[in-house]
Amino acid sequence: MKSFTDSPLYEPGRGAIVHVERPPVVETYQLRKVYRTGFWLNQKIESLKSCTMTVYQGETFGLLGPNGAGKTTLLKTLLGIVRPTSGRASLLGHPIGDRAVKQSIGYLPENPYFYDYLTGWEFLEFAAGLFEIPPSVQRQRIPELLELVGLAQSAAKKKQMRQYSKGMLQRVGMAQALINNPEVVFLDEPMSGLDPMGRRQMRELILSLKYAGKTVFFNSHVLTEVEQICDRVAILAKGELICAGSLEQLLGVNQDIYQVKGIGGNPDILKRWVRDFTFDDEGWYGQLQGEPQEFLATLRLIGAQLISMQLSRPSLEEFFMQQLLKRGITQSS
Numbered sequence: 427m428k429s430f431t432d433s434p435l436y437e438p439g440r441g442a443i444v445h446v447e448r449p450p451v452v453e454t455y456q457l458r459k460v461y462r463t464g465f466w467l468n469q470k471i472e473s474l475k476s477c478t479m480t481v482y483q484g485e486t487f488g489l490l491g492p493n494g495a496g497k498t499t500l501l502k503t504l505l506g507i508v509r510p511t512s513g514r515a516s517l518l519g520h521p522i523g524d525r526a527v528k529q530s531i532g533y534l535p536e537n538p539y540f541y542d543y544l545t546g547w548e549f550l551e552f553a554a555g556l557f558e559i560p561p562s563v564q565r566q567r568i569p570e571l572l573e574l575v576g577l578a579q580s581a582a583k584k585k586q587m588r589q590y591s592k593g594m595l596q597r598v599g600m601a602q603a604l605i606n607n608p609e610v611v612f613l614d615e616p617m618s619g620l621d622p623m624g625r626r627q628m629r630e631l632i633l634s635l636k637y638a639g640k641t642v643f644f645n646s647h648v649l650t651e652v653e654q655i656c657d658r659v660a661i662l663a664k665g666e667l668i669c670a671g672s673l674e675q676l677l678g679v680n681q682d683i684y685q686v687k688g689i690g691g692n693p694d695i696l697k698r699w700v701r702d703f704t705f706d707d708e709g710w711y712g713q714l715q716g717e718p719q720e721f722l723a724t725l726r727l728i729g730a731q732l733i734s735m736q737l738s739r740p741s742l743e744e745f746f747m748q749q750l751l752k753r754g755i756t757q758s759s
């Protein structure tokens with residue numbers, strides 16, 4: 427597979443240059459963050475190294491990377507929670523940290539702290555109060571949001587949050603991130619701790635935000651979900667942005683390799699045509715080696731039936747692992 431870094435769209439250190447007509451919402455230029463730790467603050471941890479990237483309006487953008495890559499640091503820097511050591515960044519055209527922008531952004535932290543003794547409803551009223559949303563608007567918006575995130579009104583009104591499951595807390599957190607009807611939503615590991623059904627609902631919710639024209643920027647380890655919902659992704663490793671682009675740009679479509687699946691026929695003949703030939707109750711499958719037309723003619727001759735034949739491309743997970751291995755990263759920190 428051709429690496430994205432070989433493509434003309436890629437400039438080392440600058441990530442992808444994608445010509446999109448939409449205005450940029452997030453822009454960073456050589457952003458760097460060094461944490462100082464230790465008793466004398468004499469130990470340095472370089473969490474972000476010269477990070478330059480752009481996220482455009484209306485995009486669903488996924489930031490990927492192993493543990494300790496610097497994803498949360500980047501998100502917190504954009505939100506003005508962490509001060510960059512050097513470099514520049516802007517959010518909705520304003521320098522990061524500008525208070526005027528905070529009205530237009532929503533944020534779901536990775537490990538949110540909720541007030542245990544408040545009900546979900548009371549917590550949302552509290553969050554709405556921070557944005558000075560009038561009570562009449564709150565009365566309409568809170569039930570709408572609860573419905574959107576799939577949390578029952580009765581649970582939100584009656585139960586204190588210390589009695590909530592991880593999934594319920596994540597839903598309240600998401601409702602809180604949307605309370606001000608933000609233009610840009612930052613989600614740090616939104617799928618974490620959710621069961622398959624919860625992940626699916628979160629995925630649908632993120633897609634509904636995208637269709638509503640919001641820009642969604644999220645960090646995730648769940649690459650299969652990212653592959654299904656993101657317009658563009660970037661990979662961060664050891665504080666460095668190693669690539670960024672749309673899934674087509676990063677994964678490409680390998681024109682030569684077809685994944686084939688079928689039933690029947692003589693396995694000995696099929697093995698000559700199908701690499702990694704595998705056979706189970708549902709039939710046989712593998713990668714076609716040879717001319718598709720000749721293969722189809724052979725199938726007719728041996729009485730086999732083709733179920734599917736698709737151009738293959740690596741999954742995002744395979745691409746992700748390749749990129750890390752290329753840089754000698756075999757373990758997360």
Ligand SMILES: Nc1ncnc2c1ncn2[C@@H]1O[C@H](COP(=O)(O)OP(=O)(O)OP(=O)(O)O)[C@@H](O)[C@H]1O
Nearest residue numbers: 461463471473491492493494495496497498499500
């Ligand atoms: N407040 C801090 N003080 C010192 N070091 C920090 C601080 N916050 C993060 N770090 C370090 O910076 C590096 C990047 O951490 P960060 O949390 O940004 O990574 P991450 O990609 O979000 O990881 P994860 O996927 O595990 O959440 C790590 O080595 C971490 O230990």
